[in-house]
Amino acid sequence: MSDFHNRSQVSARRSDYVWQYEYYEDEEPVSFEGLKAHRYSIVIGFWVGLAVFVIFMFFVLTLLTKTGAPHQENPDSGEKRHRPEGCLVDINGHQDDNDKAFSRPLLEGSRSYFNFYISEEDQAHEKQKPEDKMSSAKDKAERLQRSAEIDEMDEDVEESGGQHQPLSGLIEKSKSDRDRECAFLSHFSIPNFVNLDPGSTLGEDDLLYEPSVILERQSQAHNGHCDTH
Amino acid sequence: PNTSTAFRLSCPEVKVPFPVFFTVGIVSLAENLLVVVAVMRSRNLHSPMYCFMCSLAAFNTIASVTKTWENLMIVLADAGHLERRGPPETDLDDVMDSLLCMSFVGSISSFLAIAVDRYITIFHALRYHNIMTMQRTAAILGLIWTLCAVLAVLMVKFFNFKFIMICFIVFFVVSLAAICFLYVYMFMMARIHAKNIAALPGGGRDKSQHQRRWGSNMRGALTLTILFGAFVVCWAPFFVHLVIITVCPMNPYCECYRSLFELHVVLMMSHALIDPAIYAFRMAELRHTFRKMLFCSDWKFCL
Numbered sequence: 283m284s285d286f287h288n289r290s291q292v293s294a295r296r297s298d299y300v301w302q303y304e305y306y307e308d309e310e311p312v313s314f315e316g317l318k319a320h321r322y323s324i325v326i327g328f329w330v331g332l333a334v335f336v337i338f339m340f341f342v343l344t345l346l347t348k349t350g351a352p353h354q355e356n357p358d359s360g361e362k363r364h365r366p367e368g369c370l371v372d373i374n375g376h377q378d379d380n381d382k383a384f385s386r387p388l389l390e391g392s393r394s395y396f397n398f399y400i401s402e403e404d405q406a407h408e409k410q411k412p413e414d415k416m417s418s419a420k421d422k423a424e425r426l427q428r429s430a431e432i433d434e435m436d437e438d439v440e441e442s443g444g445q446h447q448p449l450s451g452l453i454e455k456s457k458s459d460r461d462r463e464c465a466f467l468s469h470f471s472i473p474n475f476v477n478l479d480p481g482s483t484l485g486e487d488d489l490l491y492e493p494s495v496i497l498e499r500q501s502q503a504h505n506g507h508c509d510t511h
Numbered sequence: 512p513n514t515s516t517a518f519r520l521s522c523p524e525v526k527v528p529f530p531v532f533f534t535v536g537i538v539s540l541a542e543n544l545l546v547v548v549a550v551m552r553s554r555n556l557h558s559p560m561y562c563f564m565c566s567l568a569a570f571n572t573i574a575s576v577t578k579t580w581e582n583l584m585i586v587l588a589d590a591g592h593l594e595r596r597g598p599p600e601t602d603l604d605d606v607m608d609s610l611l612c613m614s615f616v617g618s619i620s621s622f623l624a625i626a627v628d629r630y631i632t633i634f635h636a637l638r639y640h641n642i643m644t645m646q647r648t649a650a651i652l653g654l655i656w657t658l659c660a661v662l663a664v665l666m667v668k669f670f671n672f673k674f675i676m677i678c679f680i681v682f683f684v685v686s687l688a689a690i691c692f693l694y695v696y697m698f699m700m701a702r703i704h705a706k707n708i709a710a711l712p713g714g715g716r717d718k719s720q721h722q723r724r725w726g727s728n729m730r731g732a733l734t735l736t737i738l739f740g741a742f743v744v745c746w747a748p749f750f751v752h753l754v755i756i757t758v759c760p761m762n763p764y765c766e767c768y769r770s771l772f773e774l775h776v777v778l779m780m781s782h783a784l785i786d787p788a789i790y791a792f793r794m795a796e797l798r799h800t801f802r803k804m805l806f807c808s809d810w811k812f813c814l
Contacts (some may be wrong), residue, residue, distance in 0.1 A: 317763060324768045328751055336740040343695075343732035345700055475811055 521757055521786055522767035527777050529586055535777060536579030543568040544573065545801065546791045553800045559648040564791050566652050567621035570659075571783035574614035577607050578780055613663035615779075616784070619686045620655045622742070625790065626693040633697055676757050683750055687743070691811055701731065723770035738789055745782030748775040 320326070546568035550556045582605070587593045593600060632639055669675050752768070752775055759765040791797050 319764070321763060321767045324764045326754075326772060328768070329746070332744060332747060336736065336743065339739060340736040343698065343735055344729060346699060346732075348806060 512804040522770040524770045525774055527773040532582045532747050535780045536575045540575040543572040546787050549800045559643045562648050563624045570617035571786055577610040581607050608668045609663040612666045613659045616662050617659040623686050626690045630693045641804045745778050749779050
């Protein structure tokens with residue numbers, strides 16, 4: 283017991299938060315008689331509160347996953363995807379093309395976000411010089427790869443890790459600048475612009491996985507267009 | 512003596528055996544040191560996100576080293592090899608407390624920096640490279656480390672002032688709220704995007720994709736819960752301890768809470784243990800670098 287008090291005095295002198303029995307030597311001891319509730323009631327209350335908070339947070343998050351707009355089918359969106367100039371739409375920043383491409387009724391839910399996204403892209407392109415097109419494409423590729431890594435917060439490493447390969451392989455294989463842009467942009471045509479927003483830190487592999495289904499369908503269409511250039 | 516009747520019903524202090532402290536300290540030291548070395552040595556991990564994780568791992572390393580060293584000193588003092596009240600020991604105690612405070616404030620700041628970086632990555636994706644340059648990252652990290660060092664010295668020198676303790680607690684609560692807000696906002700936007708992608712033609716039509724999306728939603732919610740849950744469960748008990756010694760030092764209920772102090776310290780140390788698992792080891796690039804570092808036989812060609 284004396285060892286304990288010695289230790290408490292040494293450390294309590296410098297840092298009072300280490301051992302508290304120091305107080306009870308100087309003042310009268312705490313009386314434990316007449317306690318109405320259980321003596322560990324604060325401890326129990328604290329941990330129960332903490333557990334409730336964590337479980338509540340989990341349920342709120344899962345509830346957030348269940349709410350949302352119903353799915354709609356938009357028939358004319360398919361035509362927009364197969365435009366011949368689809369490869370160069372984003373890079374050249376044709377305002378009206380982007381507006382037509384991005385503003386569709388089924389995206390009302392987050393329309394403001396996507397409009398913000400369009401204006402960002404326009405700002406980004408205003409700063410670009412034509413000779414920087416290639417470096418910007420490379421930058422975007424790097425950023426996508428990096429952000430795809432953020433998506434690997436999830437356990438499904440193989441699935442999302444596999445997404446690196448199509449993108450990098452696609453970019454490395456292309457020879458000319460234009461081919462490279464086309465190959466890169468085939469991942470960033472209309473449904474894939476959501477990939478520019480790197481999804482989430484939460485590893486929602488659907489954000490990588492579902493577009494990849496669309497990617498593969500389109501890459502053939504776009505590669506066909508790009509090859510003819 | 513006459514205090515024995517009062518102590519009979521009291522809450523005995525819960526002691527955590529030294530091997531537990533040592534194991535937790537050494538394992539967390541090894542993990543965090545691995546992260547720091549991997550980020551520093553590998554060129555392609557020199558990006559803002561990995562720099563912030565490296566900083567977090569460095570703070571955790573400092574905390575582990577300090578705590579393990581303190582336990583070693585206590586063991587030696589118990590065995591009689593060290594003088595408890597000598598000036599070198601008390602000075603060393605001061606230094607260790609400063610380092611612990613510094614690592615605590617630093618790891619919370621690193622969490623905040625990581626959350627802000629992720630936020631910018633998602634919501635300002637196109638301008639990310641302009642917003643978060645390596646120079647700015649270095650400036651932010653320098654600011655964090657300087658601030659932590661200054662705060663640590665101040666806190667230990669002036670710990671008796673309640674104002675410092677209140678600042679500490681307020682800092683913790685504000686950081687927690689900010690991190691919570693950032694991540695929940697990112698999570699909500701991710702949900703909206705997922706729905707929009709699913710709403711596009713060709714996506715989300717068949718049942719398997721619905722189920723897959725639901726599965727990944729659950730995983731996202733679970734990831735966030737683990738991130739927050741670990742932070743709150745590991746840090747909150749110690750903070751409530753600080754609040755209690757400010758507010759009710761003489762209350763018997765509060766004293767029973769305080770008797771669990773060593774358990775709360777072990778919880779804090781175990782946060783340094785699970786941090787790499789939550790943040791760093793989930794990045795495939797970092798895992799890949801680890802594998803090269805640990806299992807590569809020829810060091811010259813590995814990194």
